[in-house]
Amino acid sequence: MKMTFKRIADLGDLTGKTAVVRVDLNVPMAEGSVADDTRLKAVKPTVDAVISAEGRVILLAHYGRPKGQVVPEMSLKPIVPALARVLGRDVGFYGLDEPKGNEAVIVIENTRFHAGEEANDPTLAAAFAGLGDVYINDAFSAAHRAHASTEGVAKLLPCAAGETMGAELQALENALGAPVKPVAAVVGGAKVSSKLAVLENLVEKVDHLIIGGGMANTFLFAQGYDVGASLCEKDLRDTALVILENAKTHGCAVHLPTDVVVAKEFKAHAENRAVGLTEVDADDMILDAGPETVKALVSVLESAKTLVWNGPMGAFEMEPFDMATVALAQAAARLTDEGKLLTVAGGGDTVAALAHAGAKDSFTHISTAGGAFLEWMEGRELPGVAALG
Known part of the structure; x- marks a missing residue:
């Protein structure tokens, strides 16, 4: 909007x-x-x-x-x-x-x-x-x-x-209002339910939608993959399928992990392995996207002109499950520094993840607003902005 x-x-x-x-x-x-x-x-x-x-x-x-x-x-x-x-x-x-x-x-x-x-x-x-x-x-x-x-x-x-607000609004306008295409979006985090409206809006606005974190597990489950003991909102299977179908209708390519990093324990430095989507055991937890996925996603970013980012790609707070988030963030930072990509990011976890990756200072714009940034990504009118029109 x-x-x-x-x-x-x-x-x-x-x-x-x-x-x-x-x-x-x-x-x-x-x-x-x-x-x-x-x-x-x-x-x-x-x-x-x-x-x-x-x-x-x-x-x-x-x-x-x-x-x-x-x-x-x-x-x-x-x-x-x-x-x-x-x-x-x-x-x-x-x-x-x-x-x-x-x-x-x-x-x-x-x-x-x-x-x-x-x-x-x-x-x-x-x-x-x-x-x-x-x-x-x-x-x-x-x-x-x-x-x-x-x-x-x-x-x-x-x-x-x-x-400051004017600069923020201009950056957001450049990212989704009137962006230079192709536009890519990274949406990560734990739950699809918290970002349903974001996903529904973005599939109509962007050319590439990269889904990571626990959210990706729900989409993989909806596509018939066994996600083992991973965080997964199985009751949203049909919703995930509708989002994927809407993406096709609007010409938005959805990018999900093609390989994943799994562990039996949810803790830093837990024994882990990178596996294909059909190799996840019943007691495995998917904690990050795998190396082949990261390579493919870096290529997606290299093909884009504009990037909107909200949410991490995996359990970035725990090494080594920060690999995908760090690699993708650093690739985005490099492309921004080279003048090839306009990058806008926001949300608490996002800012922390980009700082952890050493990429925060290179992004074109980082929003410190949480709820307002999410509602903007949902395409909703913001009363405090509308009143200034």
Whole structure:
């Protein structure tokens, strides 16, 4: 689904104006301090853009799931010093109803301390809108939620996508909206059931669909192969067959393992062997795609111009069952570095897998958004993006 949205430049002259900016400050904490400031760094381009346009910034964000209650340990206050360091300027911190200081950048306390946030309450949205003159959404990770701070407020003020969110949306548009073909997609992970909508959407959009991880076992079972003691959703046999049939209808080539790595135990460095699909014993667990499969899949990537990746090819957390994920990720990284492939990836396991493979920094775009990235892959409209159109 094509996403249309305005950018900060479309908001006109910001001199003397206050921009209410929705950001992602949901950062990992350790002993009261920020353990990873990646998401804080993502806030800086939009803050800098507004201030360089002689505007002021008020940041809205959530932290955790306080469910509309004030939960002190979910306060945004401990994050403010780290954010100030990243931004290189003073940052004020206030409750929504408190009198505000004159700092150029202000953080408002956790939006989810208000019961009306997740309910998209119009009164709360109006309170957020009352903080400023324009609204900027720079939190793609929350764009799949129709909340007061992501959708409600956008209806009340001139609005636009922030710098980081705009870059993300453009990368996603390049990957599936208007991609350079052929397009390949890697979809892995444990269960077909968690990514049914993703698979159903992708077979209509991509030229090559590579299915890995435990999901592949379900498709192999549907095709009549014995998968032994492997993770397999046997009740989805008919669903898997429908997806394969739909892929044929839309001219999408589905790539499943042709050989697999099996072990009797689910643990790192368990005794293992690479076997053909007809050689899986009753007590074998399929834990990775095999070497012949990897060779074939690298060839698929070499024939593609665009790649979308979500989910690992096997039990990548345990050596040596990370082989297929690492090999494919490194091949994608090499092709990206050579300028032959545009690569977009997202999802928690995916980011961890690509980092493990040493391939993360080479990908064209890595999305840190979990649910929003998956819903985009499902082809669903994201309320927080639609509101910016």
